[in-house]
Amino acid sequence: MVLYVIMAIIAYLIGSISFSVLISKKMAGFDVREKGSGNAGSTNVLRTVGKKAAAITLVCDVLKGVVAVLIAVIIGKIAKNVSPAILVETAAVFVVLGHTFPIFFEFKGGKGVATSLGIALLINWKIGLICLVFALLLMALTRMVSLGSISASVLFAVLTIFIRDSYIVDFESSFIIFGFLLAAFVVFNHRTNLQRILSGTENKLSFKKKEENNTTEENSKVEKEDESENK
Secondary structure, three states: OHHHHHHHHHHHHHHOOOHHHHHHHHHHOOOHHHOOOOOOOHHHHHHHOOHHHHHHHHHHHHHHHHHHHHHHHHHHHHOOOOOHHHHHHHHHHHHHHHHHOOHHHOOOOOOOHHHHHHHHHHHEHHHHHHHHHHHHHHHHHHOOHHHHHHHHHHHHHHHHHHOOOOEOOOOOOHHHHHHHHHHHHHHHHOHHHHHHHHHOOOOOOOOOHHHHHOOHHHHHHHHHHOOOOOO
16 A cells, blocks of 8 residues: 555656646746646647747656656566556556646646656557547547547547557556546546537637737637636
8 A cells, every 4th residue: 555655646746747837937938827728738838839849848748647657567566465557557647636736836737638648658558549549630630639638538448448458567457447537537627628619619729820929819818718727
């Protein structure tokens, strides 16, 4: 039990490193949470800072999930009387919790999508890759990052029921529970986006230079819509 608690703390602290805030302050001189949607994620960094900053943020957030799971795998191989699967699941859940509610940044973080991607790809590369391709296709067709993120998280949960191979540790039925727990958390974090998707008012990405340099009006609208959203 002690090792699970230690792993949870380590993962949470790793998740609490908000790269979007650090990078936006370094590259643009402001806290990304004060702009756009107010969300500390790579999508908001893209809208408010630019492509380079967003790409760096995305990679760093993905790596948070990867590092947390790798530590859990290493501990699981060394320690005795622990379940490697539950140790990995504990790390995965708490690194996403840290990303969403970072202790170092006033508990105002992102929605956990990029970190969940890193987790999915490492825990089961086959499921992770399927979800990534599915999300990218959906985003390309709809230009809605939120729709791709929500759909991919649900797909991840469903695939854990049918795919029992290619896990980083031996498969246990707890992975299915973990899959649905992770999906529920991602969907919950996107609840306001989901409402806008259903009403047809969700914001869409554009990579046109003109729109990148003139986002004040759109960001103002997003700020109002996301005022009550869980950051």
